[in-house]
Amino acid sequence: MSSGPIRVLLADDEHLIRGALAALLALEDDLEIVAEAASGPEALAMARAHRPDVAVLDLQMPGADGVRVAAGLRDEVPGCRTLIVTGHGRPGHLKRALSAGVRGFVPKTLSAEQLAQIIRTVHEGGRHVDPELAADAISAGDSPLSAREAELLELAADGAPVAEIARKAALTQGTVRNYLSAATAKLGAGNRHAAVRMARERGWI
Structure with a gap:
């Protein structure tokens, strides 16, 4: 040194x-x-x-x-x-x-x-x-989200529409919806906006 x-x-x-x-x-x-x-x-x-x-x-x-x-x-x-x-x-x-x-x-x-x-x-x-x-x-414990679910929730954080998230992630809109639905269900949230808020509060995204 x-x-x-x-x-x-x-x-x-x-x-x-x-x-x-x-x-x-x-x-x-x-x-x-x-x-x-x-x-x-x-x-x-x-x-x-x-x-x-x-x-x-x-x-x-x-x-x-x-x-x-x-x-x-x-x-x-x-x-x-x-x-x-x-x-x-x-x-x-x-x-x-x-x-x-x-x-x-x-x-x-x-x-x-x-x-x-x-x-x-x-x-x-x-x-x-x-x-x-x-x-x-x-x-806080470990995040239940997969890396891809966390990534897409983060892209959804600013209220971006599914089409825009799909473009940024190079996925189809249907695939994006499936990931966001899975993430929302895992977190027990009412919708993807609530899921984003919960994941952010816990530091998972």
């Missing part, structure tokens, strides 16, 4: 938060902000270009969420460790994050000093998962 500062990528679509965080973390002698990004695809591009040691990723970003970015980084920039910061830590997100190789999962209520310490922990090969988020994940 190099003796220079820990090279950090910050990705958050809220410019004010990202700017404030960059300024505060830059005050730490052993941290250097080498790149900033405002979306998932931009975070991946910046990581490829700058090869940071640690990527601090907001969970919800346009283009690709923090978990998808982390999975991409694991394949494309394997030397970069990932840490997810979230304002809404739903249990299913934590499970997805850990399976994508994320080393840290923390709420946005953290102070900059705490975040700096967690960046160091993650850089040294350790893990840090917020205890409350971990407890919520355990109590």
Whole structure:
């Protein structure tokens, strides 16, 4: 491991938060902000270009969420460790994050000093998962949805019509209806909109 500062990528679509965080973390002698990004695809591009040691990723970003970015980084920039910061830590997100190789999962209520310490922990090969988020994940249990059911519910989340969901998922409309009906039945919801709400509350999508 190099003796220079820990090279950090910050990705958050809220410019004010990202700017404030960059300024505060830059005050730490052993941290250097080498790149900033405002979306998932931009975070991946910046990581490829700058090869940071640690990527601090907001969970919800346009283009690709923090978990998808982390999975991409694991394949494309394997030397970069990932840490997810979230304002809404739903249990299913934590499970997805850990399976994508994320080393840290923390709420946005953290102070900059705490975040700096967690960046160091993650850089040294350790893990840090917020205890409350971990407890919520355990109590929520595992999702009954298949990966495809969860994917289609997520596409239905903004009220998109079946035709549009079918186009995005490259499936027939009948197949989409079958998956959405199965997901709705598994969750015991009255309709697909209620199913989306339930799945989101439990962090399954």
